Amino acid sequence: MAARLTKLLLNVMIQRSLGAVKVVMSPESTVGDLIAAAVRLYAKEGRRPLLPMTDPADFDLHYSQFSLESLNREEKLKELGSRNFFLCRKKPNEAPVDASSSSSSSSLAVASSSCSNQAEKVSKIAVPWVRFMNFLLKLIESEREREREKTLSKIRAGPDGGCCVAHGSVKIMSRELLLIL
Incomplete structure (x- = not known):
């Protein structure tokens, strides 16, 4: 009988923060769940610098701070292949992605983080x-x-x-x- 994962320990480094937030979650949880849990835990622990907003829709999750593309919010954690992530804030002018109101091709274009836009400018x-x-x-x-x-x-x-x-x-x-x- 194969051992089944019941919980995952995930490290989420938040932009401009000194240490990673350690989050324990189910493998069936999604990237969106991880973003919400990491933001909630960061605010609850009173870490510095304080987050200007605590709405999970204002953040994107990446594999690392050098990754330009953000992860799909609907993807399961067990399918990601990593336990270390980087959370950064979206730009204020960037609208949150609502998959139910847009087509999948346009939502993919909007879903990519502002990091790629910044890289192009640089x-x-x-x-x-x-x-x-x-x-x-x-x-x-x-x-x-x-x-x-x-x-x-x-x-x-x-x-x-x-x-x-x-x-x-x-x-x-x-x-x-x-x-x-």
Whole structure:
């Protein structure tokens, strides 16, 4: 006879909070039930920072803080494959999803967390900065190259059999002939 899970211990990290909320729930519970339980427990324990609102519909559950897509509220906990989650607040302008009033394709588009929208905004801003930083790195490297060429000196044999030193822009020909001043 196979052992059957009766309860799950789940860790829910809430955005900007220091520690995870530990919630014990039935495997048959849904993601929406977990969100409601985690928010209720967080408020009951009086954790800091205080949540600006305690309505579970204002929050989304993710596998981690780096996951852009939120979990489906109707999915069973036993089907998720993880026991650690991240709870973050939805944006104020984002309407809660009501599956009974919309088609499944439009609800999936709205159900994805605002995290994906934020990631798109950041990537649009970041691309010009990356190009600018690349330009600055190339500029710095070319300046270093010019400075290195200026500081190189070459020792040559003098006409009287002695040595003379040539200064200025000298290309590296042989390491034995170069002195760095």
